[in-house]
Amino acid sequence: MRPVKLKIKRQDGPRQPSYWQSFSVPWQPHMNVISALMEIQKRPVTEGGERVTPVVWECVCLEEVCGSCTMLVNGRVRQSCSAMVDALASNGETITLEPMTKFPVVRDLVVDRSRMFDDLKRVRAWIQIDGSHALGPGPRQSSENQEVAYPLSRCMTCGCCLEACPQIAKPGAESATARTARGDFVGAAAINQVRLFNMNPSGQMHAAERLDAVMGEGGVEDCGKAQNCAAVCPKEIPLVDSIAVVGRAATKRMLLGWLLK
Amino acid sequence: MGATSTSIRSQSGKVRRAIVVGGGLAGLTTVIKLCEAGVPVDVLSLVPVRRSHSVCAQGGINASVNTRGEGDSPQVHLEETIYGGDFLANQPPVKGMCDAAPNIVFMLDRMGVPFNRTPEGLLDFRRFGGTLFHRTAFAGATTGQQLLYALDEQVRRWETVDVEDDKGATIPGEKMVRKFEWWDFLSLVIDDAGLCRGIVAQDLKTMEVRAFPGDAVCLATGGPGILFGKSTNSVINTGTAASAAYQQGACYANGEFIQVHPTAIPGADKLRLISESVRGEGGRIWVPRDPKEQRSGRDVPENARDYFLEERYPAYGNLVPRDIASRELFRKCIHERRGIYNPRSNKNEDEVYLDVTHLPREVLKKKLAGVLEIYEKFAGEDPFTNPMRVFPAVHYSMGGLWVDFERTADGSVALGSPRNQATNIPGLYAAGECDYQYHGANRLGANSLLSCIWAGTIAGPAMVTYRKNLAKSSWDCPSSLFERAEKRDEKKFAAILAMEGDENAYALHDELAHVMLVDCTIERKNATLDAVLAKIEEIADRSKRLGVTDRATGKMNQGAQYVRHLRNMIVLARVIAQGARNRDESRGAHYKPEAPARDDAAWLRTTLALHQGEVDGAAAAVRFVREVDYPLLGAPVHATDAVDVSLVRPRPRKYEAADAANRASARPPEAGAQNAPAAAPTNPRTGNRANAR
Structure with a gap:
């Protein structure tokens, strides 16, 4: 049976140099990149026959709904669970795996995406409920509203949109040219959450707070309109629309604030 | 206080x-x-x-x-x-x-x-x-x-x-x-x-x-x-x-009691769930009537299809509880060898059709998009035009x-x-x-x-x-209480890092998983369960001779972490398999062909297991008890282990009958009187819109 060849960018720990290793594992039916990595765990030997530590990566659900296993597969950012070997290497081509570049590497293919969760705090991505006790049914909503909100709500915080965004700097890039002039851009994922919560019947009561959070430095205006985010989003969330909707609302709020002064 | x-x-x-x-x-x-x-x-x-x-x-x-x-x-x-x-x-x-x-x-x-x-x-x-x-x-x-x-x-x-x-x-x-x-x-x-x-x-x-x-x-x-x-x-x-x-x-x-879900997609790393909601929205399970049927699913005409769940359970149909549906699929594929025929391998695969091709695409997109996408991505086939191919998978404890x-x-x-x-x-x-x-x-x-x-x-x-x-x-x-615990676990982790045996934790897990899956899920036989228990002991023993593949300290070390998880899995495997061996009856997800009936006199009781022996899996035993005593706030x-059945009287479970699960006669009089207006379904069959299509 033909082998599956992998070339993997490894890094022993945070802020350490990276290096490449090649592996060859037996092919199986229905094989994805994760099952290839699992084979390396069972037999961590490189193509050259060197015994090495098994490759470290992050995965949880394996069905592209948790967002964990995001990495660069053949240079393209995506979830490795849905990266099927037969589609990537139908003629036995080598598959390359690298960690995402916009987040600090923890080890090998694992990166630390905590900035994305911090950004959810920054934009106050929640409904301010009065409490979890019984307060009767929620507000009525039209199906039309639900059909817009639900796709926005499928964001897995996977980081593909940040990885692909030219406005987002790589970690450790301290020079002014590598960073956007006005600080780190918050990115499409968090802006999309602003749109989602601001269209909820209860959430819109606090729309101004969320808009304030994405106005100014690193906010929605820093979007360079490259539209890479929507192109790489595995859930096909209309991120460009979300940025436009939030951008318009922010502009309106800014003008209104100026007029009221 | x-x-x-x-x-x-x-x-x-x-x-x-x-x-x-x-x-x-x-x-x-x-x-x-x-x-x-x-x-x-x-x-x-x-x-x-x-x-x-x-x-x-x-x-x-x-x-x-x-x-x-x-x-x-x-x-x-x-x-x-x-x-x-x-x-x-x-x-x-x-x-x-x-x-x-x-x-x-x-x-x-x-x-x-x-x-x-x-x-x-x-x-x-x-x-x-x-x-x-x-x-x-x-x-x-x-x-x-x-x-x-x-x-x-x-x-x-x-x-x-x-x-x-x-x-x-x-x-x-x-x-x-x-x-x-x-x-x-x-x-x-x-x-x-x-x-x-x-x-x-x-x-x-x-x-x-x-x-x-x-x-x-x-x-x-x-x-x-x-x-x-x-x-x-x-x-x-x-x-x-x-x-x-x-x-x-x-x-x-x-x-x-381990639930096997009837419908999942076969995969190399995972068996991905195809939700019951697919059947809730009208999806139908079938196999070709002819076990040597060569045509692909969508080309098999209606009269050549065996909708075996609907035939046997006219009211609940494809929505019988999971234990029953899984056993029916298992019987169809494993015992009757009537899974979908694959002309290339010239054999009947362990797969049945889950069909939504008769349902309007718009409805499917609104209500089931997430799960149909999973099928499309991982099975590489379009579920809107081709019936999906599924088989049961372990799902829930x-x-x-x-x-x-x-x-x-x-x-x-x-x-x-x-x-x-x-x-x-x-x-x-x-x-x-x-x-x-x-x-x-x-x-x-x-x-x-x-x-x-x-x-x-x-x-x-x-x-x-x-x-x-x-x-x-x-x-x-006193802080010493916590320091002691910390030291104990630091020592244990150091011991894992020092393991230099010839067994690989991931490969050993494969062996454990294989026997548990084959002999301790849908059908359980006492003789094979004895073999499973012996295998668990063998694996527990071999788990002492693991070689850790990664000795990294001070940074993420998944290999060493996995050794701990494996040992803890071995311990639970013993609880599951021994519990299955002991329970000589069939009830819900626990099915023994040798004792196919439910036995309330002997087994209407909770299995209570306590650990006996050393921590970390080896040389341990399960102690089954009938009572639990513990002090709470003095x-x-x-x-x-007696089950509180004070609200719904136990009766045989037969989903072949319509409205079997909520028959008013089963209600104790006081609860029945209290809820009589709400609990009397007008006609549940008319509510069954999905299957009426």
């Missing part, structure tokens, strides 16, 4: 916190309830909580809101859940859950879950297994994800709220929730009096071992599905935390840590009682799939999300009461 123990600060000035391990639906609900009561919490999770396994739940959450006017009610929900679980669940906690369900779904709606709506803007409900009513609220086909996100967002909000001292002044730098993500639970800290005083955990980014004091601890760490190898579970579901607690004295109940409840006079649970969700280790609580409480011998679809949130809803207040009445706070215990509590 002095004022000192209820103070927010310890004698040394630290903020007294409770601990929740696990950030899925059960854990996050517990956190919210604790915070609302003013108790600060440390949350520890193996993964960022937004990536917990709850994210995988697809179909929906049950609540008898009766939007369609079918005559559904919480009483009917209770009866169908009990009947579906083959009468093994204690009924008061289930009643509490079913009564609370509508308000739980309303709460989630208020939190912003984008549930599908009716034309009037109300919540839409769909059908699920084991009922004829539309009872399942849903957000597309990624309901678990949407519920998890809503709770995660509320907990994140609590992460920004300051802790206040007893006079209402803000304590600088202290937030109501501190999250520790990428931390692995190692053990409980138990004091000399047997009280749980906190936990020891390991930071997976640095491998630092650290003890956390906590006035009450809740394990909400999910199920052990990975011990069966490939399943519908996430890779983190090794049951390691529940197993560790069991080895430290927590009782494990009904371990042998009805068993788990034994937990208590306090019954009210009218047969529900006493909210705020410190006994609710309490394990037999005082101060240790459990909620979610890692507890055993709500599903008896078989869980009905869309009851798991509900049971997770309900368990958290009552675990939080129970912990608040426990903490309030605790004579001495964990935060005032008073002894006594519980037995």
